[in-house]
Amino acid sequence: MFQLYKARLKCLVRSKENIFWSYLFPILLATCFYFTFGNLWTFEDYESISIAYVSEGGQDDALKMAMEEAHTDNGTPLFVVNYTSEKEASKLLEDNEIEAYILGDSDPKLYIKNNGLNETIIKSFLDSYRRTSITVQTILNNNPKALEEGLLDDLMEAETFVYEVDNGKRPDVMLIYFYSLLAYTCLFASGWGLDEVINIQANQSHRGARVSVSPVHKMKLFLSNMLAAITAQAGGITLLFIYLYNILKIDFGDSLFPVIVTCMVGSFTGLALGAMVGALGKGKVESKEAIVTAIVLGSSFLTGMMIVNIKYIICKFAPFLNYINPAALITDALYSLYYYDSLHLFYINIGILSGLTVVFGFIAFLGIRRKTYASI
C-alpha cells in the first residue's frame, strides 16, 4: 500500500498545474493582499464607529477616556461611544445601531455581531489598550512615582494605536482577506480529492478502468490515494501558513493550535467535497473540475475574498448561507479565535464544518463503493 501511496504522491506533486494553484498561487495572492492593502490603507475617509460601552466604573475610567480620545491622523474620532446598560447595548447591537459593545473596564470584553474591518479596528484598539494598561501597571509597580515624573505621558496617548494601524505594519485590518485566502487554500484540496477519485473510477477514466481490473480492493486504493492527497494538501497549507504567520506576521490570535485544527478540518472538507464531485455521476472530468473550481471560488467569494462587503450582505440577507458555506465556516472559526477568548463560537463553526465533511465524505463513499457500471 505504501508503494501505491508513494506513486500517487509523485503524480500529484509532479503536476506543475497542481503545484502552481495549490502552492504558489495562494502565496502570490497573500503577497498581493499584503502590499496592496497594507499600503493603501489610510484613515482619510474614515467614519467614526458607533459602539456602546457598559461600565460600572467611576469618573476616571481609563478605558472610557482612551476611547473618547482616540482619533485618526486628521482628527476624526475613532469611535462614537454610547453609554448604556448591558441589555440596551445588546439590543442596539441586534438592531445594527452599533457595531460592537464593550463590557467592563478592568478586564474589558468585546461583543460583536459581524466580522469585518470596523470590528477589527475595535479589537485592535482594545488589544492595544490592554497592552498599554499592563505596561502602565508594570511601570507603576516598579516606580510608583512614574506618573508624576511624566514618564507615562507618551503611553497614555491613545494616538499610539492610530499610529500603529496607520503605518501599515500591523495588517489586522485586512485579516478578512487573509482568512478567506486560508479558507480558499483549504478548500482547494478539493482538486486533489477529485483527481484521486477520478483515477479509481472505471467509468471516469481509462486509468480508473485499469486499476479496477486489478485485484486491489477499491477501498484500499481509495485510501492510499486519499492519503497522497492529504499529504500534498498538508504541504500547501503548511507553506502558506508559515508564510502568513512568520513572514507577513498575520495575527491569528493567541493560540495557534485551534488555528491549525481549523486548517486541518477545512482541508478535509475540501478533499471530501472533491471526492464527492468525482464520485457522483458520469460527467466529463473537465466539467467536474470546473464545478469544483466554481464551488471553491464561489464560496470564497461569499466570504469576501474579492469584495469585503459581500460578507455583510450575506450576513444581512441570507445568513443561513454562512452555515453551509464551508469557506465562511472556516473564516468564521478563525475570526472567533481572533476576537474571543472563549472557544464557544469556534466549536460551533468547526462542528458544522466537520458535519459537512462527513456528509460529503459519505456521499463520496456511496459513489466509490460501486464497482460495475451500466455504461463506461
Added chain:
Amino acid sequence: MIVKVKGLVKRYDKLVALDYLDLEVAEGEIFGLLGPNGSGKTTAINCILSLLKYDKGSIEIFGKPMSADAYDIKKDIGVIMQNVAVFEALTVYENVHYFCSLYIKDKAKVKELTEEAIRFVSLEEYRNFYPKKLSGGLLRRLNIACGIAHKPKLIILDEPTVAVDPQSRNKILEGIKRLNQEGATIIYTSHYMEEVEQICTNIAIIDKGRVIAKGTKDELKSMISIGEKITIETYQGNENMVNELKAFPNVFSVELRDNRLEIKSNRGKNNLVHILDYLNKNQISFGRIVTELPTLNDVFLEITGKELRD
C-alpha cells in the same frame, strides 16, 4: 475452459450491444475476436472483466464465476484496454512499476518483473521518459507493458495496434505470440483481419453483438463457398466471354471490371488451368494473373453481405 461466456446480453438503453453472445476460450489459445467497429468487442471485454453490468448471461473465468470482487481471478488476468491508460506524471519505468505493484506484493519481485516487462516491449532506452514524450507506437508498447508485467495467465488485449506504425505493430504481434508460447492464454480483439489471421489460433467473428461464425481460420474459410479468387488483366474481355466462363465447372461468378476479369470459383483443382486453356484457344491476350485464397473479409462478406472494414 479459461473463459466461458454464455448468453451474454447487454443493452445501452434501447441499443442492444451484445445479443446472446457465446464465447469459449480454451487454455493456451490465442483467441481472436474479430468484428467491425461498433460490433460490441469492447463491450464484451468490459462485461467479461465485470466493469460493465449486463442484462443476461453468465461469465466464468478459470472455471469460477467472475465478479467485481473475485480478486483471486483478477490477479491472474492482464488487461490492455483499447485506450492508453498510463499516468502522465510517471515515467515509463514508474508506470510499469505502479501497475505491477497492484498485483505483486513482494517489492524485489515487482522490480524484477518491471525490468523484464520493459525489456519485453523494447523500451529500455525510454525507461526514464514521460509518456508525453513517447510516439504513438511506443506509447502503445508502454500500455502493453503495464498490462502484462505481472505475468498473468490470461491476457486480454483490446485492439492494441490501433494507430500504430507497421514496425511497432509487428513487434506487438510477435510479443503476443511470445507471451502465448510462454504459457499465457490470449484474447485478442481487432477489426484487422490480417492481424487476426496472422496470430490467432481460434477466431470468433462478431457482428451486432452476435457471434456469426467461429473456428480456426481454415475452418472459417471452408465454411464459405469461395475457394479461390482469380483476377486476370485483359483488354479483350466481352459479354460473351463472361458468359462462357460462367459455364465452367466450379466457377460461380465472373465479373468484368476496368479491364479485369474477376472469377470466383469453388474449391477444386485445376480451376486456373481450364481458364487459361480457354483464353489460349480463343486467342485472347492477357496480362497479369493473380490468384487469391479467400480472406476472413470474404468470410465476413459472405455471411453479412458487407465488408469488414469500409
